[in-house]
Amino acid sequence: MTRLSLLGLALAGLCGCAQVQLPALPLGKPPVDPNKPLYDAYFQGPAANRDNIARFTQDSLQLQKKALGVAPDAQIDDYLNGVLARLQRGLPGTPPAARVYATPNTEFSGASYQDGGIYIPYKVLETLESEDELAALIGHEYAHVALGHYATNWINTASTLAYSAGNLYINDKLKTATEKNLVGMVLANNAALNVSQIGLVPALTRDQEEQADRLGSDLLIRAGYSYVGMMNFMSRMQDWDARNQAINEQRRVNYIDLFANRKDNLLANAIDTQIDGLENQLAGLLRKAARNHDEGRDRSKMLRDYLKQHYAGAERPALNQAGYAAVLKSAHAQAFFGGLDQAHAALAALQGNERAQALAGASAASKGPAASVPLVRHALINAMALNGKPRDALQMLEGDVAGGDALFADNLLLLGVLKQHSPQQALALAQRSYDRYDGSPELLPELILLNKQMNNQLGVMKFYGLCASKAMVGANNGLLQSCNKAKG
């Protein structure tokens, strides 16, 4: 062992890290005995009765903000993470840290990330009927975390392309800034925000999904939930994949339609490069997601066989419908979910240029329990901006972006506004957003341009160098073109 490793171990012992006892997860794939539950292949020893709820999961949380973000609510969050904690307590040692979030996404799905972030759309929470079903979904997602399933998620690629094309469009229109162009700016940002959600589809293999179904069931039963919850959940899923495909297809079409029938050839050519790349990426993502998810019916059958084989004699408690209803069917939850519905409807109204209706919907959502959800605030900012209240919109936008809770699209909106009047402030914001969003490539052309405006050649070269390397790594010609154009 090298001296460095020994020093590392000594430091770990001193700082107390060595006291954290993680479940013994063998490196590589362990031999799975088909006569035993999957749990036995990965975990040894009795349940430690410990939970480990992360305070936040920074990396995946920032990824969510590049799309629709999350929908925080103290009551709902406590309940979701209480279920996760109960599942974790069935593991030996200290379970991997994780945290569950509700999201304002309208898809029927769940997603988890390497850092333990588990994201559940509010439409799912609105639909399920028992805590056992919820535990089945969280157990499935947590199984991905515990098993170390990880796939390169595509959001950076998808959103880079989406926002880049939107920015080209916005920048061009802003040369002759009028109210009409503000509409284009808002629409481009909203479409990019939605299409980025497609990039959040975790591209896990079918084998990994099956493992998560099995281990998720093991965790569910060890936590004292009914496996009937898992079967009910699967029953609902029979319909979900087709719906999600339809929602994402619509998001893709909305985005592509924004740039249809362009007259300006120069702009059209620049955007086309981005759009072609994006279309290919999105089509690939949607195909991949469809391929890796069995029909709910097939998964039900596989799970039924698994449960019959390993848990035929297991106790089957009654589904906890009352506990679920007390939190997620409560008047508070209904008002919260209703506020998210209103925000979506307001954004749809903006897309249809029904501005007064958009403002009414967004204002109503902002008076209810969903008022602090970034998507709701985003809808209100956009609706105010297009209803003759640009000052109020700007004030709210500046506050939200400074606070760090705003969606990425709002960072870009503020950047677009500041660029016109205050390049110095715009540069500071672009730099802050770049740092906050893990070096988002779509900000590089802005950083190059703004540094150029501020006569900072060092900055221009630094960000051009970064852009060239990111474009090469991602084979992203559109990004390179944008950076070349910005550098001049």
Added chain:
Amino acid sequence: MKPEKTLRGLALLAALLGAGLAQAAGQSVTALMDDSVDVYDARADYFVRSGSLARRDIALPAPVLEASPRGYVRVALPGREVWLDSMDVTLYPAKDSGSSGCTATSKGSQGYVSRGAGEGCR
């Protein structure tokens, strides 16, 4: 007809209509997972296996009269009612999969809208 009798009659009619609607909106057993299926007796808060039935002895579809939170369903067979394990049967329709709510649609893209997307935004 006396007023109280009229009210009682209306209440009965409403109850019958309600029961009919509940059944129409409910599930049916449409298939069995194996060639035979276990049947159960309901106790105070648990179920015990009381025998089994061959596939040919069950007329399908069999409407579900009651669903227990423990995952058993009571169905009507000719001449009697039995409890079956929901794990052993296929229920139709599947559990309610909810509404995806409002998904904005861009102008001219209605042709792409399929179920689940583009539901009313108003």
